[in-house]
Amino acid sequence: MINKYKNLLAIVFWITIWQITATLVDKPYIFASFTDTITSLFGLIQTEIFWLAIFKTLSFTVLGFLSAFISGLILAILSYKHSFFETFINPILFVLKSVPVASIIVIILIWFGSKYLSVYVSFIVVFPQFYYTFLAGLKNVSQKMLEVAKVFRFSFYRKVLYIYRLSITPFLKNSISTTCALAFKSSVAAEIIGNTISTIGEQIYYSKIYLDSASLFCYSFVLIVISFLFEKIIALLTYKLGGKV
Secondary structure (H helix, E strand, C coil), X not given: CCHHHHHXXXXXXXXXXXXXXXXHHCCCCCCCCHHHHHHHHHHHCCCHHHHHHHHHHHHHHHHHHHHHHHHHHHHHHHXXXXXXXXHHHHHHHHHHHHCCHHHHHHHHHHHHCCCCHHHHHHHHHHHHHHHHHHHHHHHCCCHHHHHHHHHXXXXXXXXXXXXXXXXXXXXXHHHHHHHHHHHHHHHHXXXXXXXXXXXXXHHHHHHHHCCCHHHHHHHHHHHHHHHXXXXXXXXXXXXXXXXXX
């Protein structure tokens, strides 16, 4: 019985701890209670800026994510086919992986401004992950299977569908959770630093300015839900991709 509802019990437990802590602190502007947060959420969902912020952050982050996905796949194919290209691109990828996200955000702000900041940042943060994931999957392709495909004169489409796809999918499944979370965290961090207009990041920034912790918790909760749902959608699509034809 307990195992059946263990997730629900865990959620109720931590919400109770949250409420008790807020009561003990007794400073809503520093630590809002669960009830204050829910009340604030119901108030926010009735405003236009709330939905506009969600739409803008979601669309910009998804755009950066999908751009990184496509670019990572294309460049991984080039590296797989031409070893010199892999050697050529490695220093750039090392820099992208090593430079702090905050530095990337500031550089993009200086160069391009804040309008599409979250698109650029989510792309730069996620791109190396996708590149290495696709490259690892391609390098894992069975040479024996390629020889069989050559003997039976598989078309390019059939080789992609039955050999390359099945090799890449397991690696892609393992990286989905990390890339989705990174995309949204880096995107909103960029919006906060760049104070990008009509975004979740901007609303979180204003929550800090006005010491509105209830609003801060609301937008943070919404961001977690959006990231979770997006991850599940991408994971489902990846599962379909790796399923039986």
